[in-house]
Amino acid sequence: SQQGEEDPQALSIQEGENATMNCSYKTSINNLQWYRQNSGRGLVHLILIRSNEREKHSGRLRVTLDTSKKSSSLLITASRAADTASYFCATTSIAGNNRKLIWGLGTSLAVNP
Amino acid sequence: DTAVSQTPKYLVTQMGNDKSIKCEQNLGHDTMYWYKQDSKKFLKIMFSYNNKELIINETVPNRFSPKSPDKAHLNLHINSLELGDSAVYFCASSQSGWNTEAFFGQGTRLTVV
Numbered sequence: 001s002q003q004g005e006e007d008p009q010a011l012s013i014q015e016g017e018n019a020t021m022n023c024s025y026k027t028s029i030n031n032l033q034w035y036r037q038n039s040g041r042g043l044v045h046l047i048l049i050r051s052n053e054r055e056k057h058s059g060r061l062r063v064t065l066d067t068s069k070k071s072s073s074l075l076i077t078a079s080r081a082a083d084t085a086s087y088f089c090a091t092t093s094i095a096g097n098n099r100k101l102i103w104g105l106g107t108s109l110a111v112n113p
Numbered sequence: 114d115t116a117v118s119q120t121p122k123y124l125v126t127q128m129g130n131d132k133s134i135k136c137e138q139n140l141g142h143d144t145m146y147w148y149k150q151d152s153k154k155f156l157k158i159m160f161s162y163n164n165k166e167l168i169i170n171e172t173v174p175n176r177f178s179p180k181s182p183d184k185a186h187l188n189l190h191i192n193s194l195e196l197g198d199s200a201v202y203f204c205a206s207s208q209s210g211w212n213t214e215a216f217f218g219q220g221t222r223l224t225v226v
Contacts, residue, residue, distance in 0.1 A: 030212055031212060033214065033215075035215075037154075040220075041219055041220070042117070042203055042205075042217030042218050042219045042220050043156075043203070043205075043215075043217045044217070045214040045215065045216070048213075048214055086154060088156065092212055100158045100161065100169055101158065101215065103155070103156040103157075105153065105154060105155055106154050
């Protein structure tokens with residue numbers, strides 16, 4: 001069953017604005033990862049945040065994790081047209097012998113020049 | 114140098130045919146995966162191999178058979194192709210399983226007509 005759910009499903013902003021995407025999940029996790037997928041391309045790893053971490057930064061990306069609410073957010077600051085892509089969260093569950101990433105449906109981000 | 118490469122990028126074939134998709138990674142990773150991404154961009158794990166051994170086999174029809182001749186290669190063979198097999202198939206690899214970042218190939222868009 002699907003673990004992660006991103007919202008919004010689609011987001012359209014102007015270049016220079018910030019973009020925030022959210023991910024909610026259902027079970028306790030080991031870590032949560034964010035990936036970007038440009039149209040017609042494979043997924044590219046952005047950030048991995050562990051369950052004992054609350055915030056992580058990488059360049060213009062900021063990820064937060066709230067395990068009590070089972071949610072994470074990805075903030076892209078000062079967006080650029082090149083940030084136009086789909087963004088996915090993926091979680092690894094600590095339940096049982098689960099050894100796979102569970103993916104959300106993604107947020108489609110359009111950054112307009 | 115492409116880290117994870119899969120071929121072909123596009124595959125158009127008729128129902129009932131048998132086809133293969135090849136995947137190679139030059140990252141020295143232990144774990145490789147096959148994912149299927151449907152038209153709504155939902156990403157679903159199909160298979161996972163660790164050091165040439167199958168560790169995840171989701172509820173995939175047995176018309177799909179992965180083969181790992183060595184830990185750098187994971188090929189996917191599909192028998193008796195059906196219309197519903199049309200999707201984008203991604204190969205990926207990671208250093209040591211699901212808890213580390215995954216590197217994806219560029220995808221193979223399979224169209225069954």
